[in-house]
Structures are given as C-alpha cells and as structure tokens.
Amino acid sequence: MGVLVAERYRLDEPLGRGAMGEVWRATDQALSRPVAVKLLRADDGDAASERLRMEARTAARLDHPHVVSMYDSGCHDGRFYLVMELVDGWSLAQELAVHGLLDPQEAGAIGAQMAAGLSAAHVQGVIHRDIKPGNIMLTTDRIVKITDFGIACFADDASHTLTATGKILGTSSYLAPERAVGRPAVPASDVYALGCVLYELLTGRPPFLGENTPAVVQQHASAAPVPPDHLRPEIPRSLADHLLLLLAKDPAQRPTAEQAAGWLAAVEAHSDQAPPSGTVSPGGPPVPTAPAHMLRPARSRPTGSRTPSKAVIGVAGAVAFAVAAVIGASVTSGDGDPSSPPPGSTAPSTSTPPSEAPLSGAPSATASPDLSSSAFDDDKDEEKEKPERQRKRGGEKGGKH
Structure with missing residues (x-):
C-alpha cells in the first residue's frame, strides 16, 4: 500500500x-x-x-x-x-513537440476553450500570469484544462507587481509588453499570452524569436509580429487578423477573454473575412477594431515589420535601454522540452517553475528592467510527466497531423 x-x-x-x-x-x-x-x-x-x-x-x-x-x-x-x-492527457507543449502544427480549425477551438477558462478566472478577479503551452493540459477528448496558478494574483491586489525579491514572474516567450517593464499584470496580459500560444499552435513557433531572452522581450515591447498567415498561408485570414488583435501592444486594444472566446468559437476554418469593426461577436461583446497598423488590404502584402503604435514607443525605449546593457545572455525563451515523453500520459497540473525578471528599481512605465539571461530561465527544472501508458494518437485523430 x-x-x-x-x-x-x-x-x-x-x-x-x-x-x-x-x-x-x-x-x-x-x-x-x-x-x-x-x-x-x-x-x-x-x-x-x-x-x-x-x-x-x-x-x-x-x-x-x-x-x-x-x-x-x-x-x-x-x-x-x-x-x-487528475487530467487524463498531456500538455500543449508535448502536443507541439510530438505532433507539430495544429489544423487551424482545431487550433481555434483550443484557443476558444483557453479563452473561456481565462474569462472565468478574470470574472473572479484572478489573473494567471503564466499562460504558456506547458501550463495548458489537453485531455484525450481534446478538452482544454488551464493549470498551475502558482504565480497567479488577484486583480484587486495592488502589491502583486513585484515579488518580495523585486522580480517579475512569467515566461519570456509569452510575456505581455506592459509586464516586461514592471507594470502590474492585468487581465489583458493573459489575453496577450493566449495570443502567443495560439500563434505557436498555428505556426510552430512563438510570435518572436531571438538569439537571447532580452532580444525576445524587446520584440514583445516594440516589434510587430509577422502575420501568421504569411508563415502558413492556409491559416484563414479572419483567424490571422483576430490573432493580431490578441497581440496588440496596448492592453486597451486587445479583446477581453470573453470576447476572444466568443469569436474563436465561431471561426470557420475557410472564412476569409476580417473581424468586423464594432459588431457584436458571437457569444460576447463587440470585438475591438484592429489598430490601423494591423489591418491588411490583401494577403499578398509583403512580410515585414510594421510601425508600432505611439502608445508603445516609451515602453520600447525603456526595454531597448535595458537590453543594450545585457552581455552574454543565453537562449532561454523556449517553453516545451523536446525530451518530454510523448502525449499519452495521465497527468495532473504539473507546474513548470516560472521564469523571473528582476527589475532595477520600482516598477513604472519607464522602468528599465534587468533582462539578464538568468531572469528568464524558461527551461530550467522543467517537470517531466511520467506516462501511465503509451498511446498512438494517429488513429484517434484520423491522421490530422
């Protein structure tokens, strides 16, 4: 016994x-x-x-x-x-490592479930602060379960910006721009992380890559992501454009989790209509209009950076200053561990120790955080899930991947 x-x-x-x-x-x-x-x-x-x-x-x-x-x-x-x-399934990090890209319609369905879970948390005043593939479980029935609220906070807690050691908690590849410079986490910060995860499900990579962690964090604050349908043309234009809304630099420009859940749940895989401006999304309030620099007149528009909105120029400057002072940072912006066992294990909310970004001074809109490599050690101590049994999922999914 x-x-x-x-x-x-x-x-x-x-x-x-x-x-x-x-x-x-x-x-x-x-x-x-x-x-x-x-x-x-x-x-x-x-x-x-x-x-x-x-x-x-x-x-x-x-x-x-x-x-x-x-x-x-x-x-x-x-x-x-x-x-x-006890969740009978595996994490999205394992799903990506073993099976790669998801079908756009399935990725949208998973994103809708994530958004619905986040909306329920936000209604209760809970901000997760570490949404990433390793913290999203997927059951054998393809049901999403958000897990690991170890660094979550309450929205009405004014002290949640910093830990006792003066550090910001999170994972660099999914860290919202406002959090990178020491501003408090808000529900929109979780929505941004949701957008990063959905981008990875659709393209096989987070929205920003870099030689080191500071470079990734700087891009979150100042660079426009490549439209996902430029990396993978079969992604429906409507889904790609809505994803860019989730990744807006200004938290006020992002839809709420409730709005994102309603819209993603109604996405048609072959629709090529952009999210309508100011209309009511299915199952939720109006979806905000995309900022002008995110709207694309045609799919054939060349891939490249767009001019960031003026609202984030100050943030970008602060991060750029901090990044310029960093020397010898190592690449630690990934989330999944390729060595993890394949999907098929019965697993609970196995938490991944969060990365931490120390700040140099009190948090403010112009703070210059210390973005050293040790601040975002995303892969260190990654928990390995032990499989209860091995499953071959090709038959379960009908060879979708």
Whole structure:
C-alpha cells in the first residue's frame, strides 16, 4: 500500500518532479476517486510554500470545465500539499513537440476553450500570469484544462507587481509588453499570452524569436509580429487578423477573454473575412477594431515589420535601454522540452517553475528592467510527466497531423 497523506490520499504513482516538489497520481480513499497530489519538498522554504498556498487560494475560486479543479490543501509531516483534479492527457507543449502544427480549425477551438477558462478566472478577479503551452493540459477528448496558478494574483491586489525579491514572474516567450517593464499584470496580459500560444499552435513557433531572452522581450515591447498567415498561408485570414488583435501592444486594444472566446468559437476554418469593426461577436461583446497598423488590404502584402503604435514607443525605449546593457545572455525563451515523453500520459497540473525578471528599481512605465539571461530561465527544472501508458494518437485523430 502506498504512502497515505492526511490519512486520506494514497500516493500510487509519481507523475512529475520539479523545482517545487513532486506530483503523484493518488486515490482519495474517502470518495474512492483518482486525484493528483502535489507535494512540496521537505526542504523547500517559505517562498515555495506561499506559492502553493496562492495556487490553492486562486484555483479554489474557480469552478469551470476549462480550469483544473482544486479539491483540497493542507500540511502533512511538515510538507504542504495540494489535491487536484487528475487530467487524463498531456500538455500543449508535448502536443507541439510530438505532433507539430495544429489544423487551424482545431487550433481555434483550443484557443476558444483557453479563452473561456481565462474569462472565468478574470470574472473572479484572478489573473494567471503564466499562460504558456506547458501550463495548458489537453485531455484525450481534446478538452482544454488551464493549470498551475502558482504565480497567479488577484486583480484587486495592488502589491502583486513585484515579488518580495523585486522580480517579475512569467515566461519570456509569452510575456505581455506592459509586464516586461514592471507594470502590474492585468487581465489583458493573459489575453496577450493566449495570443502567443495560439500563434505557436498555428505556426510552430512563438510570435518572436531571438538569439537571447532580452532580444525576445524587446520584440514583445516594440516589434510587430509577422502575420501568421504569411508563415502558413492556409491559416484563414479572419483567424490571422483576430490573432493580431490578441497581440496588440496596448492592453486597451486587445479583446477581453470573453470576447476572444466568443469569436474563436465561431471561426470557420475557410472564412476569409476580417473581424468586423464594432459588431457584436458571437457569444460576447463587440470585438475591438484592429489598430490601423494591423489591418491588411490583401494577403499578398509583403512580410515585414510594421510601425508600432505611439502608445508603445516609451515602453520600447525603456526595454531597448535595458537590453543594450545585457552581455552574454543565453537562449532561454523556449517553453516545451523536446525530451518530454510523448502525449499519452495521465497527468495532473504539473507546474513548470516560472521564469523571473528582476527589475532595477520600482516598477513604472519607464522602468528599465534587468533582462539578464538568468531572469528568464524558461527551461530550467522543467517537470517531466511520467506516462501511465503509451498511446498512438494517429488513429484517434484520423491522421490530422
């Protein structure tokens, strides 16, 4: 018989191990159901314990089919633990690593589910702050589950900009421009990260690449992304244009998660209509009009950078100044780990330790953050999910990939 946690949860099989502890497939003996138990290491300090407590508090506010459910939390033999819904599936990072690009219609459906989960969180005042492929689970039935609220915050908490060590939490490839310079996370920051993930599902790469992490962060603040249909022509124009709205530099120009969910859910794979200006999106409020520099008169427009809006010039200058001072940064802007086992494991919310970007001074619109390579160590301590069994998904999906 396995170890019994809190005289109730029997640890059956390890599923993942990482910087903050280990995750087990377990059995809730009181309710006779499978669960996932995240167990903090005995030698972890107060910071790690507080992070798990924050995950418990934020996730406990949420009850939504596209968010991993939180069941219980507590302390056992001096180790903090979380009890969560057990997800039969794999992460989007694994999906990308093993199967590559998604069909545009399927990518839109996954994006709609992500947006719906984020909308539910935002309604409850919860901002995730680390949306990325590694934190999005996909069940065997292709249902999205947002997980890992370890660095989430409450929208009404004015102190959430910095951690106690003066650092910004997040992952560089999916970090919204406003967060890169020390501004507080807002719901629109999650929407931007959603756009980055959807871009990667459609094109196989995040919207910005660079030789090092500071270069990637600078592009988030100042560079226009290449339209995804220029990288992959079969992407419907309507989907490509709406994706650019999610990636707007100005948070006020992005749709809400609710608007994004409604529009993405109604996307037709072969539609080539741009999102209408000022009209009501299916299932949601009006979709904001795309900024002028994002509107394209024809698909044949040459690929290239566009002039960023004046609203982000100050932000870009601040980031450029900081990047210029960085020497010898290593490439750490990726998310997925190619060595991860293929999709097919039964896995819970196996969290990936977030990257951290220290700031030099108090956060402000003109702050110059320290964008050293250690600030965004995105791949370090990536948790590996142990497969319960191997599945061949080619037959399940009808050879879509």
